[in-house]
Amino acid sequence: MNRKTKLGTRIFQLTVAIIATIFALYPVWFIILASGRSGGRLLTFNLAGMFFPVEWSFENYRVMLVEQPFLRWVTNSLTVAGLTTIFCLLIATSAAFAFSRMKFYGREWGLVLFLAIQSFPGVLSLVPVAQLLTAIGGYNKIWGLIIAYTVGTLIFTTMNLKGYFDTIPIDLEEAAMIDGCGPVQSFLLIALPLARPAIAVTALFAFMGGWGEYVLASVLVPTPAKTTAMVALYKLANDMNIPWGYFAAGAVMIIIPILIIFLYLQRYLEGGLTLGGVKG
DSSP: OOHHHHHHHHHHHHHHHHHHHHHHHHHHHHHHHHHTOGGGOSOOSOGGGGTSOSSOOSHHHHIIIIISOHHHHHHHHHHHHHHHHHHHHHHHHHHHHHHHHOOOTTHHHHHHHHHHHHTSOGGGGHHHHHHHHHHHTOTTSHHHHHHHHHHHHHHHHHHHHHHHHHHSOHHHHHHHHHTTOOHHHHIIIIIHHHTHHHHHHHHHHHHHHHHHOOHHHHHHOOOGGGOOHHHHHHHHHSSSSOOHHHHHHHHHHHHHHHHHHHHHHHHHHHHHHHHTTSOO
16 A cells, blocks of 8 residues: 555545544534523524534523522432442442352353343333332332342443453462452452452443433432432423523533543543453
């Protein structure tokens, strides 16, 4: 391949990458612009206003923070997503380590069962989950929604962490056992510190699952005072006169916690995403 052909290929690749990036980022930028338009307008007749903030007002943000119970919605979402993440990590780390390192009866069938459950659409389990929560008094309760999210996320988190534990050389744990470590100490002192990238990825996905889910939250917690931010925003927009400006401002503010968590965990994410699925 001559020099001109290589240059043309690179220019083509760069052009495709720029166009794909614009398509990916413009919807987010459009929502940010819409959140600053007064009068609840989603669109503007000014063509430049579709790409640049030619007009800007914080009125939509003020209404969401002062006149709407937005902070209560966010608090509910943070509670649900945060506790879901904590419970998933507490259970999935130990379960994944057991499936990766220990030989016990039913281990292979357990992994097959995990894959079968993972392929089952979660929406189809909505009615049984609602009935189970009603039976134990968890329907229309925050803790009931946390249980539903935790159980629904455990399969993915366990399989993801199990794949990462498989990549950690068992020789390190055997050397630690020679020095006097037991299985629990080996898990806590050797395996968990080495699995920090996978734990970071798992925590991020578990948090996002509890933060952005709508179907279960809308059915299992119908009371407006206990609703999560996603459900509240949908109900805010599901009206004859849709307040697009308020909706856009709320959507922008909902993105912020995810961005903060992503920026905090980004140093672990690359290793976790590339190594978590090497073995299964």
